[in-house]
Amino acid sequence: MKQSVNSIFAFLFVVVMSFNALAQEGNLSMSRYQLGSGDRISIxxxxxxxxxMEVRLPDVGTINYPFxxxxxxxxxxxxxxxxxIYEGLKGDYLVNPSVSVTIIDYRPFFIDGEVKRPGGYPYQPGLSVNKAAALAGGxxxxxxxxxxxxxxxxxxxSRSFTVRVSDMIQPGDIITVNQRFF
Structure with a gap:
């Protein structure tokens, strides 16, 4: 009995650690997210x-920031x-500026080909190819x-690659659902 209880605790520990690792992996991928034209950020x-300020990044990728x-x-x-921005403001103007940057809206993704309503759609974190197709009417x-x-x-x-319906997409992706032949 005692050995089975220890086995259960060991199993639960492994499960919890696995979920923790997956959560950290998701956070790391978003922490490595590179801004692109069309993203709207708050500084x-x-x-x-x-x-x-709040600003949508233009095609050239630059903004005019005070000082x-x-x-x-x-x-x-x-x-x-x-x-x-911290380094740019530190010194003459501010001694120790506290700067925070967040994403308000991600740039859209695009889906074309064999979906009912091809076009551009707002990106939401956690979108898979299947969910993106659902937004496009299926x-x-x-x-x-x-x-x-x-x-x-x-x-x-730019690079092109084949994906599965369960694969995750990123802002700015162009998804093409090809036609099958009978």
Whole structure:
């Protein structure tokens, strides 16, 4: 009896640790999220309303920020943007600025091909290919669910790859649901 109780506790420990690892992996992937054109962010500097703003990143990827001029944000993570603004404000203007950057809206993803309503849709964290297709009205009768491709831009280069319906998408992805042949 005592051995089975220890086995149960060991099993539960492994399960809890597995969930913890998955949660941390999800947080790490979002902490590595690189900003792109179309993302809407909020920059807050505690106690400095004139330095706080909400802005949608333009195609060029730069914004005009007070006391710093043009600042390129596309390709940076939220932590990198916070550090960049902190360093830019620290010194002459503020002694120890408290900077916080959050995403208000992610850039949209696009889905085309064999879905009922192809087009651009707002990204939401946790979207799989299947959920994205559901937002687009579902698959058509001719959809090849095993032949779905995504074009994703990273670090200025685009790459295309085949995905499964359960794979997660990212903001800015272009999903193509190919047609199957009978």
């Amino acid at each position: 807050n500097v505690f106690g400095q309303s004139d330095l706080s 710093m001029g043009e600042v390129k944000l596309v390709g940076l993570t939220l932590g990198e943007v916070e550090q960049l 698959y058509t009768e001719r959809a090849a669910r095993d032949k779905i491709t995504i074009v994703r831009e990273k670090d200025g280069t």
